[in-house]
Amino acid sequence: MSNFFKLFFTALLSFSALILAIVACAGSTKNYHPLNDIFIAQLDLTGLQLSSILPSSVASSAISSVTSAVPSYINLGLWSYCTLDSSKKVVSCTSPKGIQKFNLNSLIYDNIEDNQVLSLLDSISSLVLPSNLQDKMTYYNDLVKCMFITILIGIVVTFLNLVVNLIRWVLHLRLLNWIGIFFSLIGFLSLLISVGTGMGTYIYISHLLKDDYDQYGISLSLGRNYLGILWGSVAAALLNLLLWQTVRYDYGRTKYVYATNPIDEKPLL
Template identity: 55%
Template sequence: MAIINASALFFTALLSFSALILAIVACAGSTSNYNPINKIFVAQLNLKNLNIEKVFGQVSGGKDSKLELPAFINIGLWSYCVADGGGSVKSCTSPSGIQKFNLEQMLTKNVDDNKALNMIDSMAKLVLPENLQDKMGYYNNLVKCTFITLLIGICLLFLDLVVNIVRWIIHARLLNWIGRFLASIAFTSLIISAGTSTGTYVYIRHLLGESYDDYGIKLSLGRVFLALIWAAVGSALFNSILWGIVRARRGYYSGSPMPSEEKPLI
């Protein structure tokens, strides 16, 4: 029994640590232009075939200015990075809280030519797919949910790891219940985060795909990010299951040894 208990504790510690690291790396994606952080993103906008006339209207007719947009925009949870036609990341924005999916803002902020940018501000209102713009607040609430639940999952996994370490020293039934509670809530938070991020951007990809012929904007999912966050979900799930195997040492209750049974006098 002691060997099974020790093995369960060891693997719960390993799994909670693995899930914690995977979730942190996924959360840190696209926060700086350093490899491999700059290659981790929730979704990627492909602007190679952007229809300038359709999206920017009169601006495309300017004689003195030419719109120069990045080929790709890699969208992270805190910030985004821009990349050239070869996929090489050129720069990343500073982390600034929850990164909303604001297509209009991302396009206008990444026009290289200042004169063209002034023309956008004064002459044109960007024309973007109506089916995307109409429910933008709804999509961004889901993005917010992804961000918040991922942070909650990271915090709970850290606390779960601390409880696991303490449990090696103190054989208390109460610590088992705390560990199980933290592990289950951490798993729930991570699966909500992974599910909302996947579902939201799959649907946005579908909407942009429907209007691709008109606007020339394509969106793809970040495979590395999805692999990391779903791997974290898997680790958190097995961590939660293994906590159910851990038992308190006989003779312990809430951290205190139970008094030994008195033998009757003969």
């Protein structure tokens, strides 16, 4: 394969990894297709037991009179989240607010739609949620922060890698090859760490919620669209890294070969 095609495919792979990572990063920031279908995880609140999460001082009669206090589902994105009704139709999405930490108390409290329920609560801390989840909030929110930061690094570095690729078409320098390989490696590792920490964090949270589902009626599942898109970005970044290592730095260099042909001379008589 000539250097022309190698550089072309590295550029194509860099561009693919970049676009896929951007799409994954922008998931659930707006209420329109397909962004509202891209989320890291989905909270299922259809079986939520209000009697379990509200303080014990609240009368059961007040709780039973509430038919729809919270949304049925919440889709969690990197920057924001979307609420859904019982038919899984997206109702609204919040505005991007930086790193979207996982705070179950806040997610439920901020989305209680019934004033009667709100009047029963003094603050967010009044909600009674699984203690094993609350105790480790700092731990898994640090992982969420890592997931957020590394995907941003991956996007920036992959863009720089694409720029280096375009420059490499003009300047045939060994240094540009090494820079391209370096950016490819950092981009691949950043995206891999992001998707790995994201999966690990929300699988762990899902496991904790599953242990207390009978009491609280809250479950969590991973977002297949988000993971599929981001894993696609990781795969493109890996192929880009491997292909960069085959690009020759002497492409375009003209080699001259001088040959001396002896002149046949006839002997003098």
